[in-house]
Amino acid sequence: MSIAAKPPLAVPAATKHDEVRLAQDRFIAFWSEMGTRWGVQRSVAEVHALLFIAGEPLCAEEMMERLGISRGSVSTTLKQLVEWGLVQRVKSTTKNDRREFHSAEQDVWKLFYTILRARKRREFDPLVEELGTCRVSPKGSPAKVGRRSEREKLHDQKIEELHALCVFFDGLSNAVSKSGKGIERASKVLARLLGAPR
């Protein structure tokens, strides 16, 4: 919006049309597309992509200009990214500069774990909780055992099977996200283990 915006910090001497900037734009488009296909808001993915690929803290103004989105959007979006643990607030080192800068985790493995954990916690765990209520009769109601219809039993059995699947998925996810960098080795072991039986 305003013209009087000299870049006081962290803006590399990049012209608007150098190769790296174009490649960054391609990456931002890529990441935002990936995000929308998996239920992440476009602007959230865009801001994250920008911070990740820039590799240095940026201020709101820069993100607005670069992505062509509003101040409000940047603010809301950063709030979410900070909540998810993907982005950190960084105080400006310059005295008398009240702007808040933000930087994204640069280690792709940590990025992966963080996303996995955050999504599981937010989009999976609460719903698994709710799965129990989809049974005909809540978990332990033995008084009724004798007169449960076949249809009823089949229904509850399916819900239980799904629940077991969720528990497995939970375990797999935990195993993966707890493994630290050993994951590459682990994945090879896993591949061998699962490859053999067939």
Added chain:
Amino acid sequence: MSIAAKPPLAVPAATKHDEVRLAQDRFIAFWSEMGTRWGVQRSVAEVHALLFIAGEPLCAEEMMERLGISRGSVSTTLKQLVEWGLVQRVKSTTKNDRREFHSAEQDVWKLFYTILRARKRREFDPLVEELGTCRVSPKGSPAKVGRRSEREKLHDQKIEELHALCVFFDGLSNAVSKSGKGIERASKVLARLLGAPR
């Protein structure tokens, strides 16, 4: 819509308000909520939930009534579910009945693998392909090696690290979906393997 719809096949003698039906409704709501959080259309998830929990082939009319959605929606939705391999078309056994019935896979593990594979193929693989174009210089351009800037190298390195992550994810997904029912055992082994290092 029309009133003249006697149920000629596969409709169990279920009143509108028996316990099982209510539990089915809860499950349909659950599954549709789960779906929307992961980028699946509400009605697609609903139709799939209904077919899965019903456990028997249903015709379009029944789905319309049960879910309160239009004929067109049911048709479009079933087309997608069949493409994804989650639902099968079933010919009516009754002579002179031209309706098509549909049934969903009942084995939850197969369901899991199918969803995993389908989503990977549709939402992941094509984009991983595209990731390569996010580099500054395409994979092999050795002529330029000498004069690549530090900034440029860092960018391409990040893209490569992300690519490696995608390859890992691909491997994990393949390992899981190829493992057949052995997955439960495998998950325990995996947990032990990954749990130890820490």
Added chain:
DNA sequence: TCGAACTTTCAGAAATCTCTGAATGTTGTG
């Protein structure tokens, strides 16, 4: 305490996604 410089909020606008239903297509029977 004031005011400059920034951030956050949120009602309404805009964009996007999803559904409907009439028109059209398909299939099998007589």
Added chain:
DNA sequence: CACAACATTCAGAGATTTCTGAAAGTTCGA
């Protein structure tokens, strides 16, 4: 071939999500 009985398609309606930007809030130096 004509018709009945169903399925499919798709333009436009409707619902939902997302974004904007002005107003309110916050923070800090003087």
